[in-house]
Amino acid sequence: xxxxxxxxxxxxxxxxxAERLRAVLPADAVIEDxxxxxxYECDALTAYRCPPLLAVLPASTQEVSDILRICHEEGVPxxxxxxxxSLAGGALPTADSVILGVARMNEVLEVDxxxxxxxxxxxxxxxxxxxxxxxxxxxxxxxxSSQLACAIAGNIAMNSGGAHCLKYGVTTNNLLGVTMxxxxxxxxEIGGAHMDAGGLDLLGVICGSEGQLGVVTEATLRIxxxxxxxxxxxxxxxxxxxxxxxxxxxxxxxxxxVAIEFMDRPCIEATEAFAHAGYPMCEALLIVEVEGSPEEIxxxxxxxxxxxxxxDPVELREARDEEEAARIWLGRKSAxxxxxxxxxxxxxxxxxxxxxxxxxxRRIGEMSKHYGLAVGNVFHAGDGNMHPxxxxxxxxxxxxxxxxxxxxxILKLCVEVGGCLTGEHGVGVEKRDLMLHQxxxxxxxxxxxxxxxxxxxxxxxPAKVFPLSVTEGRRSAPVAAE
Amino acid sequence: xxIPEDEAELADVVAGADAPFAVRGGSTRGVPTHDRxxxxxxxxxxxxxxxxxLTIVVGAGTPAAEVEEAxxxxxxxxxxxxxxxxxxxxxxxxxxxGGVIAANVSGPRRVQAGAARDFLLGVxxxxxxxxxxxxxxxxxxxxTGYDLAxxxxxxxxxxxxxxxxxxxxLPRAETQASLRIHGLDAARAVRAMAAALGSPFEVTGAAYxxxxxxxxxxxxxxxxxxxxxxxxxxxxxxLGRFGEVELIAEEDISARIWRQLRDVAPFHGRPGDVWRLxxxxxxxxxxxxxxxxxxxxxxxxxxxxxxxxxxxxxxxxRAGRFDGHATLIRADDETRTRLGMFHPEPAPVAELSRGLxxxxxxxxxFNPGLMGSPAEG
Numbered sequence: 001x002x003x004x005x006x007x008x009x010x011x012x013x014x015x016x017x018a019e020r021l022r023a024v025l026p027a028d029a030v031i032e033d034x035x036x037x038x039x040y041e042c043d044a045l046t047a048y049r050c051p052p053l054l055a056v057l058p059a060s061t062q063e064v065s066d067i068l069r070i071c072h073e074e075g076v077p078x079x080x081x082x083x084x085x086s087l088a089g090g091a092l093p094t095a096d097s098v099i100l101g102v103a104r105m106n107e108v109l110e111v112d113x114x115x116x117x118x119x120x121x122x123x124x125x126x127x128x129x130x131x132x133x134x135x136x137x138x139x140x141x142x143x144x145s146s147q148l149a150c151a152i153a154g155n156i157a158m159n160s161g162g163a164h165c166l167k168y169g170v171t172t173n174n175l176l177g178v179t180m181x182x183x184x185x186x187x188x189e190i191g192g193a194h195m196d197a198g199g200l201d202l203l204g205v206i207c208g209s210e211g212q213l214g215v216v217t218e219a220t221l222r223i224x225x226x227x228x229x230x231x232x233x234x235x236x237x238x239x240x241x242x243x244x245x246x247x248x249x250x251x252x253x254x255x256x257x258v259a260i261e262f263m264d265r266p267c268i269e270a271t272e273a274f275a276h277a278g279y280p281m282c283e284a285l286l287i288v289e290v291e292g293s294p295e296e297i298x299x300x301x302x303x304x305x306x307x308x309x310x311x312d313p314v315e316l317r318e319a320r321d322e323e324e325a326a327r328i329w330l331g332r333k334s335a336x337x338x339x340x341x342x343x344x345x346x347x348x349x350x351x352x353x354x355x356x357x358x359x360x361x362r363r364i365g366e367m368s369k370h371y372g373l374a375v376g377n378v379f380h381a382g383d384g385n386m387h388p389x390x391x392x393x394x395x396x397x398x399x400x401x402x403x404x405x406x407x408x409x410i411l412k413l414c415v416e417v418g419g420c421l422t423g424e425h426g427v428g429v430e431k432r433d434l435m436l437h438q439x440x441x442x443x444x445x446x447x448x449x450x451x452x453x454x455x456x457x458x459x460x461x462p463a464k465v466f467p468l469s470v471t472e473g474r475r476s477a478p479v480a481a482e
Numbered sequence: 483x484x485i486p487e488d489e490a491e492l493a494d495v496v497a498g499a500d501a502p503f504a505v506r507g508g509s510t511r512g513v514p515t516h517d518r519x520x521x522x523x524x525x526x527x528x529x530x531x532x533x534x535x536l537t538i539v540v541g542a543g544t545p546a547a548e549v550e551e552a553x554x555x556x557x558x559x560x561x562x563x564x565x566x567x568x569x570x571x572x573x574x575x576x577x578x579x580g581g582v583i584a585a586n587v588s589g590p591r592r593v594q595a596g597a598a599r600d601f602l603l604g605v606x607x608x609x610x611x612x613x614x615x616x617x618x619x620x621x622x623x624x625x626t627g628y629d630l631a632x633x634x635x636x637x638x639x640x641x642x643x644x645x646x647x648x649x650x651x652l653p654r655a656e657t658q659a660s661l662r663i664h665g666l667d668a669a670r671a672v673r674a675m676a677a678a679l680g681s682p683f684e685v686t687g688a689a690y691x692x693x694x695x696x697x698x699x700x701x702x703x704x705x706x707x708x709x710x711x712x713x714x715x716x717x718x719x720x721l722g723r724f725g726e727v728e729l730i731a732e733e734d735i736s737a738r739i740w741r742q743l744r745d746v747a748p749f750h751g752r753p754g755d756v757w758r759l760x761x762x763x764x765x766x767x768x769x770x771x772x773x774x775x776x777x778x779x780x781x782x783x784x785x786x787x788x789x790x791x792x793x794x795x796x797x798x799x800r801a802g803r804f805d806g807h808a809t810l811i812r813a814d815d816e817t818r819t820r821l822g823m824f825h826p827e828p829a830p831v832a833e834l835s836r837g838l839x840x841x842x843x844x845x846x847x848f849n850p851g852l853m854g855s856p857a858e859g
Binding site: 112113114115116137138158159161165166169170172173182186187188189190192193194195196197198199200201202204205207208209225226227228247248249251252253254255256292293295296299300351352353354355380382383384385418419420421422423424425426427431435438439440442443444445446447449450451452453454465466 | 532533534535536537556557586588592593596597599600609613614615616617619620621622623624625626627628629630631632633635636637640641652653654655656673676679680681682706708709712760761762763764782785786805806807809824825827828830831832834835837838839840841842853
């Protein structure tokens with residue numbers, strides 16, 4: 001994976017840039033010591049590291065505006081960072097860039113139950129948004145698995161999803177408004193407590209733009225009342241095909257579960273060894289969860305069980321109480337940890353049309369043999385979002401490269417069957433060079449035109465999302481000022 | 483009128499254009515047409531429908547009714563419940579699915595399920611240079627690159643001509659029923675609707691509409707029969723403190739009421755201009771009082787105000803500053819030209835929107851002047 005060469009003119013001006021930033025920020029908000037900037041050298045895609053020129057930790061929209069204005073004048077690239085949990089390298093710096101971390105901006109600004117929204121500073125973690133409203137029985141729906149740590153800023157940048165988006169949608173469906181600072185320091189307010197955009201749906205294109213259009217400092221989020229209850233059922237099958245057909249039949253029957261999770265045999269075995277959740281040893285396992293009152297749950301699970309029985313499940317286990325529900329979820333929630341016990345792993349994130357599930361799993365199995373690397377599949381089956389986990393040994397020379405090659409082949413397969421490269425993690429640097437497999441040059445031109453409007457100098461997170469060869473001319477535009 | 487038969491022909495027409503077009507689907511949404519029309523209505527047909535994946539891919543010119551019919555055949559539907567503007571605007575023609583998306587048309591269920599833009603999985607469109615652009619796809623979770631699909635939704639044809647849309651669909655509810663509360667003023671009505679929408683009972687409609695000898699609050703619940711009965715019972719208990727709660731148990735009657743609310747039937751055939759305001763729900767009563775309309779209808783728990791006012795009224799001036807925006811839906815040409823259809827945006831936002839229009843349609847040939855300031859057109 002390549003990153004652009006750092007601009008020596010910027011590296012040479014480090015002191016001057018730091019001085020200008022110190023003039024508008026508290027002393028402890030500008031980090032220039034090399035031992036300390038190392039803390040920002042990578043995100044959760046730890047295979048790639050590079051300490052930034054500087055890191056800044058603003059505490060307000062005004063400070064963000066001052067920082068961006070200065071960096072704009074100095075022609076310095078800025079890499080926005082939420083909590084650094086990106087699996088795609090979305091917050092990976094270059095040596096000539098300033099990391100702008102929003103972690104200090106974590107206040108709740110307004111909670112409005114009558115109008116069902118919360119307004120927060122963007123550094124607030126996903127789970128603590130729900131934490132701020134759960135006493136009144138409310139919650140914020142998108143629930144990426146990093147929700148304990150990940151920031152709303154990053155959720156907006158990547159349009160994060162979660163296990164429950166079949167029913168509740170992803171970030172873009174739950175985002176009502178933002179305060180955002182453009183690269184030149186201009187502060188814009190887009191959307192708000194009302195439901196629909198006025199003019200063009202700028203909010204829609206900002207969400208998922210991977211920090212390339214502006215720095216979101218505040219967000220208005222939709223909150224919902226929690227359901228009365230939720231309960232899962234676990235269904236085991238002796239083939240992936242049958243499990244896939246069962247998913248499709250459940251959806252067609254008009255029952256809309258909040259989650260349908262899928263695990264294949266390698267994943268089940270690893271999880272069992274690690275978490276002892278009591279899962280049946282079978283080829284494929286579904287966890288289907290529904291919500292409502294106890295009677296409503298009984299009714300929906302009854303329908304689901306009827307459908308499942310028609311597919312001859314090897315196991316059909318309904319949670320009778322909270323503890324059994326927790327046990328059913330235990331294995332799924334420990335799946336990544338369990339795979340990590342066996343070896344290093346790379347987590348992929350392609351999406352496929354649900355109907356292609358059996359074919360794609362078969363092909364992944366064949367590729368696994370070809371590359372000599374084991375792979376386990378965890379999968380949000382209701383929406384087609386796959387998370388193949390490829391096991392490799394980081395200490396073994398060449399293993400990471402083989403793993404990356406295997407991963408790329410799986411993602412190309414996702415595109416080939418009508419899906420996409422990334423369902424919820426984002427492109428970042430990880431899938432950047434595969435973009436031309438999904439989109440034509442002109443499709444990418446249209447996307448880049450949006451960045452041209454928001455950030456004409458291509459200073460915000462410039463080396464992400466689009467292949468470097470495609471963005472070359474835009475990124476090498478002359479530095480704004482000396 | 484130019485009606486290309488396929489995407490390639492449409493792209494050729496745009497590439498070779500030497501004058502602006504009025505970009506249209508079925509011409510039912512009330513945008514005045516003085517220029518020559520470029521119609522997407524020739525791009526018809528359902529190219530893929532996978533009920534088990536809740537996905538449909540259709541040509542933009544396909545009649546919305548044809549899409550709804552195909553979905554109904556599999557017991558599914560467009561969950562955002564797009565309204566039909568014909569009754570309100572007196573327009574004729576056949577609403578197209580491309581028009582629904584281009585105008586981001588959503589109905590009462592928007593308050594719970596989301597808007598048209600929330601169900602859009604992907605688009606194909608022809609930009610102002612005649613290039614065919616693809617964005618998104620046909621899967622439910624997709625964050626690959628920028629989300630131009632949502633940008634196209636609600637852009638009213640000013641950024642490009644939609645040729646194909648992929649949509650997420652949902653199961654059709656087994657049944658529905660509603661509650662009605664009479665005799666509430668606007669402020670209490672909005673509080674009652676907030677109580678319903680803030681409950682765990684998945685209310686899929688909350689409106690305050692002319693009825694009886696004043697206005698009435700209507701609350702809808704959908705789903706399996708037992709569940710609907712249970713949730714309406716719980717809601718009736720919770721809403722009892724606002725007034726006498728009447729149950730509308732019969733599915734057909736409930737469905738008719740919501741179809742009429744969706745299409746703003748109380749305004750049909752009545753003279754005057756029609757405005758649509760998107761607001762913070764709790765601000766709706768105050769705003770409604772300020773604008774002094776001849777009639778108002780609240781949908782989305784108060785988040786959407788339909789207002790009927792005397793011809794030529796500058797409703798935005800009467801409303802003053804508020805959190806949201808006002809769109810002029812029905813008026814004569816003079817009023818439309820004077821006031822503009824869309825709410826003026828703050829300068830930096832207007833600048834971004836103008837920049838996007840310039841990039842996607844550098845020659846200014848798609849619905850010029852419709853969304854920007856009149857000067858820009």
